[in-house]
Amino acid sequence: MTTVCAHVLCEFGGCDCRVLDDLALIKKAMYDAAAAAKVTVLNGYFHRFSPAGVTGLLSIAESHISVHTWPEAGYAAVDIFTCGDHATPQLAARVLADALRAKSVKIVDMKRGVPLGPDAFGVEIRTRDASLTRACEATVS
Numbered sequence: 001m002t003t004v005c006a007h008v009l010c011e012f013g014g015c016d017c018r019v020l021d022d023l024a025l026i027k028k029a030m031y032d033a034a035a036a037a038k039v040t041v042l043n044g045y046f047h048r049f050s051p052a053g054v055t056g057l058l059s060i061a062e063s064h065i066s067v068h069t070w071p072e073a074g075y076a077a078v079d080i081f082t083c084g085d086h087a088t089p090q091l092a093a094r095v096l097a098d099a100l101r102a103k104s105v106k107i108v109d110m111k112r113g114v115p116l117g118p119d120a121f122g123v124e125i126r127t128r129d130a131s132l133t134r135a136c137e138a139t140v141s
Contacts, residue, residue, distance in 0.1 A: 004113025004121070005063065008089040010078035010096070014103025020069035020076060023048040029099035030056050030065060037065075037092035039082060062087050067096065076100050081112075 019025055027046050034041050040061035047055050052072060058065040063081040070076070078096050080089040090109070097105050111124040 005081065005083045005111070006087065006089050007082075007110040007112050008078075008080040008093050009108040009110070010076075010080070010093050011106040012076040012078060012097055012100055012102035012104070013074060013106075014101075015069075015074045015076055016101040017071040017074055019100055020071040020074070021048070021052045021054065023054050025099070026054045026056050026067060026069065029096055030058055030067060032099065033080075033092035033095040034058055034060060034065060036095045037080065037082065037088050039065075039087050039092075065092060069100075076102070 023046055027044070030044070031041065042059045042061055044059070045057045049055070052070075054067070054069045056067045060082070062083050064079070065081075066079045068077045076096075078093065080092050082089045090107075093105075093107060107128050109126045109128075113121050114124055116122045
């Protein structure tokens with residue numbers, strides 16, 4: 001039995017505050033990220049907060065992609081959860097980091113649903129702090 005799911009958690013810092021507050025740009029970036037990840041979008045929900053910030057959620061056949069932004073801090077939290085062996089969530093992370101113009105990137109890459117034995121599952125976790133160029137390289141494994 002193989003790993004069931006991949007869960008990529010991203011911390012993007014030093015982002016362009018105008019981009020983080022632009023609902024249309026966030027929406028486009030998320031759909032572009034889904035295309036890069038080779039996932040099937042089922043539905044999307046987006047909300048712009050007052051005075052600032054955007055939340056976006058894509059329900060995908062493989063699970064979900066979410067983005068939450070804090071323009072005043074130049075920060076975005078991104079969650080990319082995919083099931084199956086065809087999705088490339090790391091590529092979605094790269095697209096979003098580029099679109100948000102992140103200067104710093106921290107990625108926690110979790111393989112979820114790792115079989116540990118009969119009826120038992122666990123996780124494998126890999127964390128990396130790196131420059132945008134290094135951290136956003138495709139690391140599909």
